[in-house]
Amino acid sequence: MHPKVAISSDFFSSVLKLPKAQQEKAVKFMELFRQDPTSPGINYESIQAARDKNLRSVRIDQAYRAIVLAPERGDVYILLWADKHDDAYEWACNKVLKINPENGVLQVLESQYIDEAEQLRQADRQAQAGLFVDIRDRHLIRLGVPEELLPLVRQIQMPADVDALKIKLPDEAYEALAMIADGVSLEEVLSVYDVSLQHEPAQIDTNDFASALDNPDSKRLFLLASDDEALQAMLDAPLEKWRVFLHPLQRKLVFRDWNGPVRVLGGAGTGKTVVAMHRAKWLAEQTLQDRDTRILFTTFTKNLAVDIEQNLKHICAPEVLRKIEVINLDAWVKRFMDKQGYPIKFTFFNDQKKRQIWDNALVLKPDEPDLSESFFHEEWEKVIQPQNVNSLEDYFKARRVGRGIQLNRALRKAVWPVFENYRLGLNDAGLKEAEDAYRDTLSLIQTKSIKLPYTSILVDEAQDFGQNAFKLIRQMVNERQNDLFIVGDAHQRIYGSKVVLGQCGIKIIGRSYKLRINYRTTEQIRLAAVAILEGIAFDDLDNGIDKQIGYRSLMSGELPLVQCFGNSQEEAQFILESLHALSPDDQAKACISVRRHVDIDRYKSVLTDAGFPFYQVDQNTLDDYHHPGVRLATMHRVKGLEFDTMYVAGVNDGVLPLTILNSDDPTIIREHEQRERSLLYVAITRAKRFCSISGFGTLSIFIRS
Ligand SMILES: Nc1ncnc2c1ncn2[C@@H]1O[C@H](COP(=O)(O)OP(=O)(O)OP(=O)(O)O)[C@@H](O)[C@H]1O
Numbered sequence: 001m002h003p004k005v006a007i008s009s010d011f012f013s014s015v016l017k018l019p020k021a022q023q024e025k026a027v028k029f030m031e032l033f034r035q036d037p038t039s040p041g042i043n044y045e046s047i048q049a050a051r052d053k054n055l056r057s058v059r060i061d062q063a064y065r066a067i068v069l070a071p072e073r074g075d076v077y078i079l080l081w082a083d084k085h086d087d088a089y090e091w092a093c094n095k096v097l098k099i100n101p102e103n104g105v106l107q108v109l110e111s112q113y114i115d116e117a118e119q120l121r122q123a124d125r126q127a128q129a130g131l132f133v134d135i136r137d138r139h140l141i142r143l144g145v146p147e148e149l150l151p152l153v154r155q156i157q158m159p160a161d162v163d164a165l166k167i168k169l170p171d172e173a174y175e176a177l178a179m180i181a182d183g184v185s186l187e188e189v190l191s192v193y194d195v196s197l198q199h200e201p202a203q204i205d206t207n208d209f210a211s212a213l214d215n216p217d218s219k220r221l222f223l224l225a226s227d228d229e230a231l232q233a234m235l236d237a238p239l240e241k242w243r244v245f246l247h248p249l250q251r252k253l254v255f256r257d258w259n260g261p262v263r264v265l266g267g268a269g270t271g272k273t274v275v276a277m278h279r280a281k282w283l284a285e286q287t288l289q290d291r292d293t294r295i296l297f298t299t300f301t302k303n304l305a306v307d308i309e310q311n312l313k314h315i316c317a318p319e320v321l322r323k324i325e326v327i328n329l330d331a332w333v334k335r336f337m338d339k340q341g342y343p344i345k346f347t348f349f350n351d352q353k354k355r356q357i358w359d360n361a362l363v364l365k366p367d368e369p370d371l372s373e374s375f376f377h378e379e380w381e382k383v384i385q386p387q388n389v390n391s392l393e394d395y396f397k398a399r400r401v402g403r404g405i406q407l408n409r410a411l412r413k414a415v416w417p418v419f420e421n422y423r424l425g426l427n428d429a430g431l432k433e434a435e436d437a438y439r440d441t442l443s444l445i446q447t448k449s450i451k452l453p454y455t456s457i458l459v460d461e462a463q464d465f466g467q468n469a470f471k472l473i474r475q476m477v478n479e480r481q482n483d484l485f486i487v488g489d490a491h492q493r494i495y496g497s498k499v500v501l502g503q504c505g506i507k508i509i510g511r512s513y514k515l516r517i518n519y520r521t522t523e524q525i526r527l528a529a530v531a532i533l534e535g536i537a538f539d540d541l542d543n544g545i546d547k548q549i550g551y552r553s554l555m556s557g558e559l560p561l562v563q564c565f566g567n568s569q570e571e572a573q574f575i576l577e578s579l580h581a582l583s584p585d586d587q588a589k590a591c592i593s594v595r596r597h598v599d600i601d602r603y604k605s606v607l608t609d610a611g612f613p614f615y616q617v618d619q620n621t622l623d624d625y626h627h628p629g630v631r632l633a634t635m636h637r638v639k640g641l642e643f644d645t646m647y648v649a650g651v652n653d654g655v656l657p658l659t660i661l662n663s664d665d666p667t668i669i670r671e672h673e674q675r676e677r678s679l680l681y682v683a684i685t686r687a688k689r690f691c692s693i694s695g696f697g698t699l700s701i702f703i704r705s
Pocket residue numbers: 240241242245246247250266267268269270271272273274275489492518519520639640641642685
């Protein structure tokens with residue numbers, strides 16, 4: 001029997017911090033270690049001062065050491081850390097690896113917190129009735145709290161105190177407690193971690209490290225070295241842990257059959273796209289033998305589809321990749337209809353031709369009632385399009401719930417010619433709005449009984465798709481196991497309007513999950529972004545409300561900087577100075593994001609005049625990391641992207657929300673403002689480490705304190 005060898009996620013992080021020469025040696029050592037950890041070339045030394053007697057040190061070179069868990073019993077070796085000799089020893093002296101007796105997960109504990117907990121225990125200072133008084137010790141342990149650290153949890157009195165546990169507890173335990181403290185039901189928390197309190201757990205041998213490594217939840221931190229593909233993925237890009245180390249809920253969503261459509265929600269940066277990509281890979285691997293079938297991965301924006309395709313290349317073998325089609329829905333529809341002999345020319349919002357057609361149609365506007373032009377646009381988007389109203393008869397029957405102005409039969413008859421004429425104008429010009437294109441495609445598939453090759457469809461950015469898009473998607477794959485996997489976040493809805501999946505034939509009941517751990521932004525940035533949306537109720541893409549509770553980022557950093565400058569030059573000056581303080585590498589990982597194209601032009605001039613390198617990321621360009629210089633992009637364009645540093649600029653009164661609206665319909669005004677808030681939320685949540693939010697003159701109401 002070969003020994004069981006594993007490598008911890010921290011090992012990769014620690015290697016990245018070593019000088020280049022030692023990085024290479026550490027990787028070489030890892031290769032030797034993984035081939036044969038008992039090789040005579042590896043000399044295990046005990047660490048006298050270590051509390052965990054299973055920890056050993058091994059030589060990387062004269063000055064550098066790796067720390068390995070090599071228990072006496074069992075043939076198990078786990079590579080944990082690499083550092084300078086003394087630092088490596090110090091790391092080891094402060095660590096204890098334990099197998100959780102209730103859930104069998106291998107956990108890394110810090111000795112100082114074990115001591116702190118022990119002191120509390122001895123001084124009998126544990127609170128009698130803390131915040132988690134209703135949860136028994138055994139159940140807390142089952143949720144991931146190490147037995148040794150229970151006193152730290154018992155002394156927590158208030159929800160706000162839970163944050164102190166962030167650095168003291170293993171991530172899974174902290175996450176579970178933070179969710180409970182925020183008001184997520186215990187039932188939901190248990191389901192996230194697949195934990196049941198009803199049954200006795202299987203007998204767990206707390207010395208059996210080999211079995212602990214096989215526990216799916218240990219895979220969040222430990223990679224079995226026999227998994228060549230995963231190891232290669234980590235060696236290629238050790239920073240990109242998403243390629244291998246998944247959160248327990250991410251794993252649960254990815255690696256199993258689902259008996260119908262699954263919906264995954266989650267705030268910005270919670271790994272929705274990551275889950276969907278791993279899921280696509282898994283589904284493609286399951287159907288590899290079936291040469292004629294395909295997995296479709298579709299998105300709302302073209303750019304995200306390109307990014308996803310690039311990322312899939314890093315985790316999929318070529319034959320797996322060939323099974324997955326990645327394409328945004330509009331492009332799919334266009335390609336499909338072209339092939340069927342019904343070429344489509346899309347027309348989008350603000351298209352000049354489309355405006356002209358509107359102008360022609362609005363000539364037929366009745367004198368009485370005197371309705372604004374925006375009324376007609378809104379009526380089209382809210383009533384005519386969603387309900388497929390094609391004739392006056394249809395319009396008489398259409399529901400107009402939530403529309404500000406009442407229209408009786410006579411008034412509907414009076415305004416109808418405008419819509420009729422607009423539709424005729426589109427037809428004459430051979431143009432299709434996306435909603436019409438989806439509807440036509442659906443109807444063609446149905447009438448011709450066209451069989452598509454998809455066994456599964458994955459949908460990203462689901463919040464921006466409308467009803468017709470989802471009806472089409474439902475039709476594109478048969479109702480079957482693993483048919484649909486939908487990820488989205490209504491808080492980031494910046495294009496579409498609310499949709500109810502159930503009304504599009506997509507039944508997700510019992511298969512709805514929420515990712516809550518933010519892997520992108522610091523907690524400080526996340527909180528600043530969430531504050532923009534405070535008090536607004538967002539939907540869950542079905543018939544419910546998606547509450548922003550229980551979310552956490554495990555990273556901490558500086559508070560976002562919110563500033564109001566006297567004028568635009570002062571704001572630009574601040575950004576330039578701040579950029580100058582960054583290294584060229586870091587400048588390329590920074591982005592200036594603004595609401596309007598005129599602001600893009602303004603910043604282009606500022607940067608050009610200052611001779612500062614920049615790279616504009618626009619509709620037709622991707623964020624190509626080969627280009628030097630700060631990135632410049634609109635808030636719409638940064639959706640789906642991420643940057644170490646964000647300068648969200650020009651957040652002024654009149655710019656956010658943008659005053660384009662001359663509507664007097666309160667629903668429309670509210671929706672517009674909500675979308676603008678979401679846009680700012682999207683922009684701020686692109687920041688990984690630092691975010692500056694600024695404006696000049698009068699700040700936007702969204703950030704005025
Ligand atoms: N398990 C993981 N381990 C490490 N990093 C992860 C993990 N899952 C996701 N990430 C990282 O978190 C960041 C956000 O992931 P992703 O883009 O999938 O989130 P998202 O929910 O789709 O975000 P958004 O909705 O804001 O676009 C990315 O940098 C990704 O690599």
